[in-house]
Amino acid sequence: MYDYHFHTTFSGDSTIDPEKGIQRAIKEGIKEIAVTDHIELNVWRPGDVFDNDMVDFIEYFKTFEYLKEKYREKIAVKIGLEIGLQLEEKEEIDHLINLYPFDFVIGSTHTIDKVDLFYGKIYEVDKAKAYELYFNEVLRNVRVFDNYSVYGHVDLIVRYALRNYKDVEVSSADMELVGHILKEIISKGKGIEVNTSGYRYGLNSTNPNVEILKLYRQLGGEIITVGSDAHSIGHLGANIIETYELLRNLGYKYITTFKEMKPYQNKL
Ligand SMILES: [Zn+2]
Ligand SMILES: [Zn+2]
Structure with missing residues (x-):
């Protein structure tokens, strides 16, 4: 089992202590884990303030380099990042990614016009x-x-739409856009992640x-990681085995892992 998406207390919204997280992952039978704490630059928060989710990278690398070494016989630890991609912040985002020796970067869309998808504002228009x-x-x-290495939870909006609309299905019109997105990802040699947290958010998917x-x-996509997106320790490794089964049934032969931003294919 490879869990390629989880957050620790280096992200403001996770309760997972780094070392306890690694110990728990070992207990869960996870063979390799990528820590992917959050960065979100200058996003709007309620109260009309702009805020940064930032990681202390010096401490982050120090902590995980130490844990990587300490538990190397039991688990492979990769040091990654989940970064909210925003065109307005491109320069700073590229700078941050290049500044540190990450193994793996998840690029995600968490905001539209600097407003977190979590907030209701975006859903004042109809679902389509x-x-x-x-x-x-x-x-x-x-x-x-x-x-970035893989695009995070490509249909993330479904998670939050659940609270705002009756029908949350990705329509055929949406699928046309998704097709363009996937083709672009594949042509650039990037991948996608399968995020299992939907099972916990009531999506059952x-x-x-x-x-x-x-x-x-169908489009030829082969680079694919699976991650629990755990923010609390009990969710490490959650639903990953079932997701491997699903991918096998869909014709996938490999699960991807990363080292120093290079993809490696592991037989499913
Ligand atoms: Zn995310
Ligand atoms: Zn996440």
Whole structure:
């Protein structure tokens, strides 16, 4: 089992202590884990303040280099990052990614016009419009950014739409945009991640969903990681085995791991 997405107390919204997280991952039978704490630059928070989610990278590398060495016989630890991609912040984002020796970077769309998808503002328009806005934002990001490893939870909007709309399905019009997004990702030699947290958010599905995973495979997509997106210790490794089974059934032969930003294919 490779869990390629989890957050520790280096991210403001996670309760996982780095060392306890690694120990728990070993207990869960995880063979390799990538820590992917958050960066989100200058995003809007309630109260109309702009805020940064930033990681103390000096401490982060110090901590995980130490843990990597200490537990090397039991688990492979990769040092990664989940970064919110925003065109307005491209220069700073590229700078940060290049500044540190990451093994793996998840690029995600967490905001539209600097507003976190978590907040209701975005859902004041109807569902079709909100989804169109979101997938167009992802499309712009995949066209402009080049230095991430996999795109995080490509259909993330579904997670939050659940609270705002009756129907949250990704429509055929959306799928057309998703097709363009996936083609761009594949042509640039990047991958996608399968995020298992949808099972915990009441979606009863991975993000992206099965239709998108089928399409990615059809289009020739091969670079794919799976991650729990755990923010609390009990979620490490959650639903990863079932997701491997799903991917096998969809014709995937490999799961990707990364080292120094280079992809490695592991037989499923
Ligand atoms: Zn995310
Ligand atoms: Zn995450």
